[in-house]
Amino acid sequence: MYRQETQIEKLDEIVEQSILYDFYGELLSNHKKQIFEDYVLNDMSLGEIAAEQGISRQGVHDIVKRCTLELREYEEKLSLVRKFQSIKDKLSKMKEIVAQTEDSNDITEIGTIAALADDILKEL
Numbered sequence: 001m002y003r004q005e006t007q008i009e010k011l012d013e014i015v016e017q018s019i020l021y022d023f024y025g026e027l028l029s030n031h032k033k034q035i036f037e038d039y040v041l042n043d044m045s046l047g048e049i050a051a052e053q054g055i056s057r058q059g060v061h062d063i064v065k066r067c068t069l070e071l072r073e074y075e076e077k078l079s080l081v082r083k084f085q086s087i088k089d090k091l092s093k094m095k096e097i098v099a100q101t102e103d104s105n106d107i108t109e110i111g112t113i114a115a116l117a118d119d120i121l122k123e124l
Contacts, residue, residue: 013068014040020071023080028067035060036067083123090116 017040025033035053038044039060046057053060075081094116097109 017068017071019081020068020075023084024071024074024078027074028070032063032067032070035063039064087120087123090120 017036021036021040025036028036035049038049038052039046044052046060049060050057094113097113101107101109
């Protein structure tokens with residue numbers, strides 16, 4: 001059971017790293033970006049990256065950790081991922097309400113759609 005939880009945690013971390021990279025990756029130096037991409041996106045091992053970059057496995061590990069911290073700090077300050085997810089959730093809710101309204105011809109939820117749209121505009 002412990003091993004499975006560890007694997008799930010590792011996958012969760014990789015997903016988080018990928019999302020953060022999508023939003024903030026361009027803020028990393030080219031060297032850090034290449035190593036981070038190879039490890040997180042290209043699923044290369046520390047050893048493979050170390051051999052390719054001419055540095056130690058520990059050096060690769062340290063760079064990946066520093067990049068992850070740096071990307072998390074960008075998110076703490078800018079909240080782009082959180083805002084994106086919030087807008088995505090609100091749009092999904094709006095779409096759901098529209099589908100229900102079309103099925104039932106009940107327009108009482110129009111106010112909810114307008115409120116969600118206002119929330120989205122405020123976030124932008």
